[in-house]
Amino acid sequence: xxxxxxxxxxxxxxxxxxxxxxxxxxxxxxxxxxxxxxxxxxxxxxxxxxxxxxxxxxxxxxxxxxxxxxxxxxxxxxxxxxxxxxxxxxxxxxxxxxxxxxxxxxxxxxxxxxxxxxxxxxxxxxxxxxxxxxxxxxxxxxxxxxxxxxxxxxxxxxxxxxxxxxxxxxxxxxxxxxxxxxxxxxxxxxxxxxxxxxxxxxxxxxxxxxxxxxxxxxxxxxxxxxxxxxxxxxxxxxxxxxxxxxxxxxxxxxxxxxxxxxxxxxxxxxxxxxxxxxxxxxxxxxxxxxxxxxxxxxxxxxxxxxxxxxxxxxxxxxxxxxxxxxxxxxxxxxxxxxxxxxxxxxxxxxxxxxxxxxxxxxxxxxxxxxxxxxxxxxxxxxxxxxxxxxxxxxxxxxxxxxxxxxxxxxxxxxxxxxxxxxxxxxxxxxxxxxxxxxxxxxxxxxxxxxxxxxxxxxxxxxxxxxxxxxxxxxxxxxxxx
Numbered sequence: 001x002x003x004x005x006x007x008x009x010x011x012x013x014x015x016x017x018x019x020x021x022x023x024x025x026x027x028x029x030x031x032x033x034x035x036x037x038x039x040x041x042x043x044x045x046x047x048x049x050x051x052x053x054x055x056x057x058x059x060x061x062x063x064x065x066x067x068x069x070x071x072x073x074x075x076x077x078x079x080x081x082x083x084x085x086x087x088x089x090x091x092x093x094x095x096x097x098x099x100x101x102x103x104x105x106x107x108x109x110x111x112x113x114x115x116x117x118x119x120x121x122x123x124x125x126x127x128x129x130x131x132x133x134x135x136x137x138x139x140x141x142x143x144x145x146x147x148x149x150x151x152x153x154x155x156x157x158x159x160x161x162x163x164x165x166x167x168x169x170x171x172x173x174x175x176x177x178x179x180x181x182x183x184x185x186x187x188x189x190x191x192x193x194x195x196x197x198x199x200x201x202x203x204x205x206x207x208x209x210x211x212x213x214x215x216x217x218x219x220x221x222x223x224x225x226x227x228x229x230x231x232x233x234x235x236x237x238x239x240x241x242x243x244x245x246x247x248x249x250x251x252x253x254x255x256x257x258x259x260x261x262x263x264x265x266x267x268x269x270x271x272x273x274x275x276x277x278x279x280x281x282x283x284x285x286x287x288x289x290x291x292x293x294x295x296x297x298x299x300x301x302x303x304x305x306x307x308x309x310x311x312x313x314x315x316x317x318x319x320x321x322x323x324x325x326x327x328x329x330x331x332x333x334x335x336x337x338x339x340x341x342x343x344x345x346x347x348x349x350x351x352x353x354x355x356x357x358x359x360x361x362x363x364x365x366x367x368x369x370x371x372x373x374x375x376x377x378x379x380x381x382x383x384x385x386x387x388x389x390x391x392x393x394x395x396x397x398x399x400x401x402x403x404x405x406x407x408x409x410x411x412x413x414x415x416x417x418x419x420x421x422x423x424x425x426x427x428x429x430x431x432x433x434x435x436x437x438x439x440x441x442x443x444x445x446x447x448x449x450x451x452x453x454x455x456x457x458x459x460x461x462x463x464x465x466x467x468x469x470x471x472x473x474x475x476x477x478x479x480x481x
Contacts, residue, residue, distance in 0.1 A: 014068030014180055016214075018112065019049050020206040021187045021258075026223040027194045028260045029244055029305040032059040036221045038214055044096030046109050061104040062172075063096060065089075067113040068180065075118040076111075076175050078148040082155050094156050097167045109170050116176035123148050128273060129253075130172045137168045178256055190258045193312060195242040196235045205233045243310035243338070244301060248325060251276050251316040259314070260305075263297055265290055265321065278318060278468050279475075286477045291324065298328040310347075312338045319443060319450045320466045320477035326454025327464075327480045337455055341448040346415030348455045353416030356405045357424050364389065366396040370438040375425060375453070376403035377411055377445030381469075385442045388467070388474040396440055400428045407444075418449050422456035429460040439464045442474055454480075 016038075025033045037043070037050040046063035053059035081090040093109050100107050110130075117124055122144035126133045135141045139149060139161075153164055178186065184203055191206070192198040209229040213221060230236055247259040249266055252275050268285045271277035280286060301311070311329055313322075326348075329335040337348045364372075366389075374385045382401050389396065402424050404411045412418060429439055439461040443450060457464055463481050467474040 015048050015066045016207040016210040017183055017187060018066050019210040022049055022051055023221050023226055024190045024194055026226050030260050032057040037219050038210055040219055044099045045092035046096045061107045062110055063107060064110040064112055069114050072114055074115050076115055077118040077121040078123050094167060097170055107170055108172050110172040110174055112174050112177050114177055114179050127173055130174045132168050132171060137165050186256055186258050192240055193243050193245050195237060195240045197237040202235055209233060241310050242308050243312050244305045244308050245312040247315040248317045248321055249315050250318045250321055261297060261301060263293060278470055287479055294324055294328055309334055310336050310338060313451060314340060318468060319447060320468055322447050322450035323454040323466050324478050326451040327457055330455050330458045332458045337451055339448040339451050341446055346448055348452055350415040350419050352420035352423055355417040355420050358403050360401045362399045364396055364398055365394040368397045368434060369436055370396040371436045372396040372399045372440040373425060373428060374401045374442040376407045377449055378409050379407050379444045381442050381444035384469060384473050402428060418452040422452040425453050426456045426460055437462045442467050
């Protein structure tokens with residue numbers, strides 16, 4: 001195979017690279033994809049890439065039109081979807097939906113484009129996670145958004161309202177999609193997760209496979225077809241450990257994750273769309289919906305990813321969910337967790353470093369069946385912890401404080417430091433003369449540290465109560481049992 005990625009890249013298109021990115025989903029242990037088609041002649045105007053789900057999943061059929069623009073100065077808007085300069089996209093989407101709706105129940109029509117959506121457009125606030133909001137779909141919006149909906153309805157020659165709603169619900173406006181260099185990075189990451197070679201050269205070889213399938217008019221790509229291409233193009237890498245990727249969101253997700261599995265809990269939190277806050281809308285969801293969904297996800301991954309022991313954790317989330325994820329896949333389950341911190345990858349199987357830690361033990365007036373453990377990495381958590389314990393009526397008999405020598409944003413230098421901190425937290429409880437029924441765990445540090453500590457907390461107490469910092473004090477969140 002040629003070794004020059006530049007020569008391989010010449011002549012390849014964004015569509016082919018994106019097609020390879022989606023074809024790689026056939027190797028995901030989640031098993032949600034049955035086949036991927038490139039330039040499918042049965043797919044109407046949304047034929048660039050078609051992703052058909054396995055019948056055993058609730059994944060919807062995806063029909064995609066992929067548009068790459070070198071000049072990203074133009075924008076989409078509610079008007080431009082009807083304009084010839086933008087390909088009469090709304091009419092093409094409508095005709096495609098009419099053609100496919102009977103044979104592809106619940107289909108989604110995706111516009112994938114590097115052009116962004118005009119932020120001043122009347123319906124810009126009504127596009128969330130690429131979907132039009134339920135209010136726009138159902139026609140309960142008012143003012144200019146209502147005018148846009150009426151104009152679209154008229155433009156499509158006034159279809160039956162139920163059909164129009166179903167069509168609007170099928171649209172996925174994935175504008176502002178990553179440019180080619182970013183997409184290349186996503187492809188390489190997905191190839192690594194699948195145990196494949198993952199440099200630029202390997203990624204463009206994958207794109208070449210898509211070009212060859214198009215040339216040979218091979219419409220449907222299945223896992224067997226993909227396996228043949230992987231072998232023929234020498235893409236398998238025996239030195240790469242196969243893994244699965246789980247993304248967790250409570251703050252804001254990126255435009256594209258490449259995840260095998262995702263947990264999206266943003267709707268449980270207060271705050272604007274672009275960055276959710278610390279506080280739950282309903283505090284009962286910490287131990288209700290969140291833990292229920294996490295346990296179901298852990299069971300699913302254990303059931304589907306039987307030959308994999310490396311779980312790559314990604315995403316932006318509050319600390320308590322990361323503790324809970326680390327605990328759900330704790331060390332005794334056999335999983336190794338990989339996280340990203342400060343632009344580097346840290347794994348929970350790294351040996352403990354010799355980082356200098358300090359520990360103090362303060363007697364308090366509460367019951368001996370409960371202790372508090374405060375962990376300070378990026379800042380001193382103890383003042384806020386003491387404020388909380390005082391306001392809660394001294395619920396513990398002692399406060400154990402574990403801290404790095406000088407807390408700060410760069411007080412840890414690698415995963416080995418976090419392994420040492422996690423072991424110190426666990427040992428501080430296991431070595432107590434009287435094992436507590438309840439541990440109240442407070443933490444001020446990076447998200448990766450929460451994963452490492454949660455991963456180590458097996459068998460330390462009947463209940464581990466987690467807390468989120470809020471404005472100089474703490475509030476209870478998840479209880480790990």
